[in-house]
Structures are given as structure tokens and as C-alpha cells.
Amino acid sequence: GALPVERALDLFEQILTAIAYAQNFVYQDQDGSSHRGLIHRDLKPDNLLITPDDRVKITDFGIVKLVGSEKTNTGGNYGSPEQAEGALVDPRSDIYSLGIILYEMLTGEPPFHDHGGKLSQLEIVRAHIHRQPQPPSQINAQVTPQLEAIILRAIEKKPENRFASCIEFLRAVRHARGRETDDLMPGTNATTPTRIKVGTQEIVSPTNFDSGRVNHLTQPIKAQACPSCGAGASES
Numbered sequence: 001g002a003l004p005v006e007r008a009l010d011l012f013e014q015i016l017t018a019i020a021y022a023q024n025f026v027y028q029d030q031d032g033s034s035h036r037g038l039i040h041r042d043l044k045p046d047n048l049l050i051t052p053d054d055r056v057k058i059t060d061f062g063i064v065k066l067v068g069s070e071k072t073n074t075g076g077n078y079g080s081p082e083q084a085e086g087a088l089v090d091p092r093s094d095i096y097s098l099g100i101i102l103y104e105m106l107t108g109e110p111p112f113h114d115h116g117g118k119l120s121q122l123e124i125v126r127a128h129i130h131r132q133p134q135p136p137s138q139i140n141a142q143v144t145p146q147l148e149a150i151i152l153r154a155i156e157k158k159p160e161n162r163f164a165s166c167i168e169f170l171r172a173v174r175h176a177r178g179r180e181t182d183d184l185m186p187g188t189n190a191t192t193p194t195r196i197k198v199g200t201q202e203i204v205s206p207t208n209f210d211s212g213r214v215n216h217l218t219q220p221i222k223a224q225a226c227p228s229c230g231a232g233a234s235e236s
Contacts, residue, residue: 001108005142007054008105013173014056015048015098020166023091039089043097044078045104078110081157084125092159095169099154099162106147107139111155129157146176 003011022038029035040061047060080096082089104110111133112124119127136151137143143151150172156162163169171181225232 002140003105005106005140005147008102009173009177011050011054011056012098012102012105013170015058015101016166016170016173018056018058019043019094019098020170023094023166037091039091040094040097041083041089042078043094043101045101048101079125079128080159081129082159084128090159091165092162095154095162095166096156096159098166098169099151103133103136103151103155106143106151107136144176147173150176 049057078097078100080093112127137148
């Protein structure tokens with residue numbers, strides 16, 4: 001069922017804050033060029049874990065894409081129209097998925113679903129491309145016109161009609177709740193970044209980097225033979 005509106009928005013602001021950080025994450029290629037932005041591509045309730053004290057943890061970054069990388073055809077109940085069509089994706093694809101998630105948090109179900117087996121997965125994907133959703137206020141009268149406008153903008157079919165970033169999305173949600181937005185500066189991270197080495201690459205990490213995870217960072221392959229097949233491995 002639907003969550004109480006205020007609790008849903010408390011949780012959703014955390015989700016937006018986390019994805020806003022990913023969208024502004026700065027990393028550096030091996031050639032020294034710097035880039036900004038990660039795209040999750042698979043945002044859905046299954047990948048949002050909530051701790052007993054209502055802290056949100058976003059998981060499953062396994063198919064994350066760097067901004068500007070190749071197209072993807074992932075989609076499903078929460079994927080954007082451009083994902084469903086196998087077109088190029090950018091951070092606004094995650095905006096769409098987040099809008100679908102907020103819709104479900106406030107109504108109890110995503111706008112396009114199988115209705116107890118009446119719709120196939122292909123029909124759901126087509127609905128994301130072609131059909132307009134039922135306004136959430138028609139399902140939950142607690143959804144205000146301002147909040148409804150935010151949700152519907154997030155799930156616009158054309159990426160250019162959505163929020164351009166999670167910071168912009170978060171600012172709109174906070175404004176609808178009568179909360180301050182002065183601390184939301186576009187294009188900045190919440191903490192002062194520092195550079196760390198990950199294998200052969202250097203990336204920017206928060207200053208509160210967990211040193212206990214250092215051993216889990218990927219490292220360059222040493223020149224050696226594969227223990228399974230005996231093939232040689234070069235330093236590159």
C-alpha cells in the first residue's frame with residue numbers, strides 16, 4: 001500500500017540526495033581526462049534498503065554507466081522510455097525511474113504494472129513509451145497538486161521535459177514541503193572531495209572515505225602467468 005506522505009517524502013529526499021551525489025561524482029580516466037556523473041540505470045524498490053532508523057541505502061550499482069557511455073536497453077516496470085527503446089541514456093533516465101518510485105510510494109503501485117497478470121512485460125514497456133499515467137491524486141487524495149506536478153514532470157516521456165538533475169528534483173520536493181533549499185548548490189558535492197587511486201585510475205572520493213574498504217579496491221594486475229591456463233598477463 002501507499003506510505004504516509006511525509007514518511008515517503010522523508011525517505012525520498014534521502015534517495016534524491018544519494019543519486020545527486022552519483023550524478024556529480026568526478027572520476028579520471030587513465031589518460032588523465034576528468035569526467036563527471038554516474039547513471040544507476042536500475043533504480044527500483046528492490047534496490048532501496050531501509051534501516052530500522054529509516055536510513056536509505058541504495059544498492060545494485062552493478063550495471064552503472066558512466067555519463068556519455070553506450071546505449072542500454074534495460075527497462076521494466078521502472079525503466080525510462082529511452083531505455084525501453086534501447087536509445088542513449090543520461091542522468092534524466094534515472095530521474096524517470098525515481099519519479100516512478102515516488103508515484104508508487106504515494107499510491108501503492110507503479111503507474112504501469114501487470115494488473116494481476118493481465119499485462120505482459122512487453123505491454124508494460126510499451127506503456128512507458130506511449131501511455132500517460134493516471135494522475136496519482138486520483139488514487140491518493142493526500143497527493144497535493146504541487147506534489148502531483150512534480151511527479152508528472154519527473155516521468156515525462158521526453159527527457160528534456162523532466163528535471164535536469166536530482167538536485168533540481170530535490171529542490172522542487174523541498175519547496176513543495178515548505179523547506180529550505182539554500183544548501184542545494186547545483187554541480188557540487190556535499191563534502192569536500194579528495195583523490196584516491198583505484199587500480200590504474202584516480203577517482204574523487206568524500207573526505208570521510210572508509211579506510212576499512214581500501215583492501216577491496218581493484219589493483220593493477222602484476223605481470224604473471226594465469227594459474228588456470230598458463231597464459232601470460234601483461235602489466236596493461
